[in-house]
Amino acid sequence: MCKNSKKGLLKKIIFIGIALLFQPLTAQTVRSFSNEFLNIGVDAAAFGMGKAVVATTNDVNSIYWNPAGLVGLADNQGALMHAEYFQGIGKYDYVAFAKPINGESTMAFSVIRFGVDDILNTTQLIQDGQINYDRISLFSAADWAINAAYAKKLIVKDLSVGVNAKIVRRKIGDFASSIGFGFDAGLQFQRSGWQFGLMVRDITTTFNAWSFNDDKINSIIAIYNDLNQTILNDGNPDNDGEVIP
CATH class of the missing domain: 3.90.1150 (Aspartate Aminotransferase, domain 1)
Known part of the structure; x- marks a missing residue:
């Protein structure tokens, strides 16, 4: 490859590099976690x-x-x-x-x-x-x-x-x-x-x-529901369904 061709290729690479450097600046303001x-x-x-x-x-x-x-x-x-x-x-x-x-x-x-x-x-x-x-x-x-x-x-x-x-x-x-x-x-x-x-x-x-493992996820949901039911039973619901401690 001749000297002029190398210089031309180098200029193109530098130009592309600068373009890529500034292109993602706006996207980086919002990070993905x-x-x-x-x-x-x-x-x-x-x-x-x-x-x-x-x-x-x-x-x-x-x-x-x-x-x-x-x-x-x-x-x-x-x-x-x-x-x-x-x-x-x-x-x-x-x-x-x-x-x-x-x-x-x-x-x-x-x-x-x-x-x-x-x-x-x-x-x-x-x-x-x-x-x-x-x-x-x-x-x-x-x-x-x-x-x-x-x-x-x-x-x-x-x-x-x-x-x-x-x-x-x-x-x-x-x-x-x-x-x-x-x-x-x-x-x-x-x-x-x-x-x-x-x-x-x-x-x-x-x-x-x-x-996701549906069986495992459902077991967590079941525990959450049981916990809510336990909290509810610890109170005394009145006729309106409100829990009185």
């Missing part, structure tokens, strides 16, 4: 930089911040992270692995989990009017994200691109579960000591398709 756990982040060093690492990330954690940065790896890399929230009630775990395919491209995989474990299930606590604590069981409410990324250096010098495909799995015990899919894409460009980065998340708008 459906997959909010994906906004927590990874890597203590990135947190120390206030998460402003889209242009500089160049290790295995680039799979989260900007997959284009994966081309900076010279060898295999792995990462682990564990954090706890709400005094240990919520647990956040992350594991990632990246492998350079050759001098031009890299692939990576990661798993993120945010969950609350050992939640008491008391839907079977009262049966036939009798309380039996042996009927209490435990369940977890957890969100999972499985990511696969690929990054490659482009023919334009110092320009790289990366894409990330993710599967989001959410599960609330045996009560409900969902699955979703999404894609991210990023660019990185370095020239004369300057570093530029662009990361576009949820290009396809990550969605969640939910399914």
